[in-house]
Amino acid sequence: MKEELLLLKIHNALNEGKGYYEATHGNWKVSNNRLDYIQYVVGFNRGKIVCVFQSTRWGIIEEGQDKGRKYFEGKEASVDLFSKLQSAEEKLLRKFGSGNPVAYAFISDIE
Incomplete structure (x- = not known):
């Protein structure tokens, strides 16, 4: 199994005062088919990598305006x-x- 990276632009959440984990954690439109393969989540702020997390569990928001979005x-x-x-x-x-x-x-891809 290939280790897949989920790359996220988090500068808006950081501008709101969120920390790296909170900004990266969710709620994202991510394909259900990819969830089993995403091993790492990478946060970008203004073109620079500022954080990397290893995902241990994925969840799906069940209700509200973010219904169907994913978080880890x-x-x-x-x-x-x-x-x-x-x-x-x-x-x-x-x-x-x-x-x-x-x-x-x-x-x-990066090796």
Whole structure:
């Protein structure tokens, strides 16, 4: 199984005063088919990687205006992985579509 990365632009949430985990945690439009493969969630702030979390559990919002959006629970990823991803920052940043706050990549893409 390939280790998939979920890439998120979190600058709006950070501007609201949220911390890295809270800003990255949810609520995102993520494909149900990808949830089993996403191992790491990467937060970008203004084009720079500022946080990386290892997802341990995914949930789906069942009601309200965010119904169907996904959130994760997890822990901070290793410093080694964080550094590795930062060295591939430009390559990962190109994964985002125009104006889209969500993108995907594989760890193997940066090796």
